[in-house]
Amino acid sequence: MQTSSDTGTIRLPIGSDVDLAWVRQQVRQVAAELGFGLVQQTKLVTAVSELARNTLIHGGGGQVEMTALYRGPARGLRLAFTDSGPGIRDIDQAMTDGYTTGSGLGMGLSGAKRLVQEFSIDSSPGQGTTITVAAWATGLPHPRAEAG
Amino acid sequence: MSEQGAAEESTAVLVSEFLQRRQEQIAQRWADADLFRTVFTVSRDEAVEACKAVVDALSEAAAAGRVDDITAPGFRRVRDQLGRMAASRARTGASPGQIAGEVADLRQPVIALLRGEFPDPAGDQAQECVLALTRLTGTLRVVVMETALSAGEEVIARQREQLLEVATPVIKLWDGIVAVPLIGTLDSARSQVVMESLLNAIVAERARHAILDITGVPTVDSLVAQHLMKTVAAARLMGAECVVSGIRPAIAQTIVHLGIDLGTVVTRSSLADALAYALRRQGIVVASGPPVGVSLS
């Protein structure tokens, strides 16, 4: 803990498919600033798209909280998707490849998990759902603009 | 807030104000200290400017009441500068212990100036301020060392990346045909690099075929097979067909034993066979022509 610190948190609403596009753009921008490479950015933004859509469609909308992480030289991004929808009754089932309740190919949650390094679900029926993920830039931070 | 907390805070504020007020004098003294003098060799003004930035950082950390906090916002702004300084010292052969000592040497000149500010340098308030400033410079030392160490980690990470890239060259074999000779163990990190280099080469060479030659891969377990199949699938999404070549008899047996299904992947025993397959698929016929130098007429 001594050498890690968190900076400010950005909170974005997820209420429509326009919001999904906005969330993707914001995440890509922050990830690029933190030094995520192109492939890593693409993986993270794709995972975010899956999870934000899950919040929108299954949770009836909600929000995402985005926090930059610093651990020594490592840079990362934590995203928490929260909704107050019906909750997930069977998390194991929801995490199964091919399991779908609607619009996608059933790869949403299970696929998103494979695209990030940390993944956790907190949900129970009637209590809403929070899905928290984190990804770390495996590449090196972009050289900062030299001060002065 | 407790009485003691309030007292500590007001002390920190005093120290912060002192640093601001005496910034110029401190910077002038530090500019001659080993740490700055040996790094900023071009001009003394440059050293003085660098010193001022560090004084500002200390002042900001003190003003925030965070004299012990290496994550205080003030330090973040001078982190790059300190990192470059430490790296520069390390390049000239200074050991980490030596660098730490040089940072510690910055304390004395500032303490002397601080004591001079008080009518009674032995009084309680003066002692408290000296203590706060000592803690602050101690924190600075940790920041420098931490930055220096993480710079070392970055170098190692960069070298590791470069090594991975060097170890996986993508070769153009023919118009529209690229190949990666894989040598060594194919772990997750490596297979990521292979996939990226191969896909980029497919775009650059407008390749229709990509050959993954695993002659140099010692063993193929189910994880390696999975990496191979992912690469084949990604190449297909880009419009290129993959051929896996160099499957030695022993590896073929292992694959069968493990029950790995490579059935959907085109495989050939040698790179030459794979190339022949790709050429044929592209409608290119390789025929032996007349010997060079013999006229046809």
Next chain:
Amino acid sequence: MTEPRRGAHASRVPVPALGETLLITLQGELHDSMAEQLQQDITRRIAHSPVTGVVIDISGVDIVDSFLGRVLAEIASSARLMAARTVLAGMRPAVAITLVELGLTLPGLDTVLDVERALDRLGHGLSTDPPHPRRAHHADLL
């Protein structure tokens, strides 16, 4: 909050035709509703005009998630039912890597490097490349 994001919303992806081929170019952020609208527009066009091929150029697309993946797969399937062939062109390397990791290999889709190759594939390219016989698809790679 300032909302530059509202501006792009109403737009619709155009579906221009080149002879009997529809040539669709997807670019940048594609809202879900736009993708679904596109799916409808394409199937309607195939039903009402003599379309034999559909080229979807995704070289300008940053990400393909499972939603867009499903839309693309469905466009191809419904086009096939109406005897039109769909070719997906220009997927970026980062997108391909991500899709495979996500578990979507889009086995039913015919994929090529770029639009030029797509037109070749549909048989009215101007390029000198020889026709390129392929097995239909390498289904279910993963």
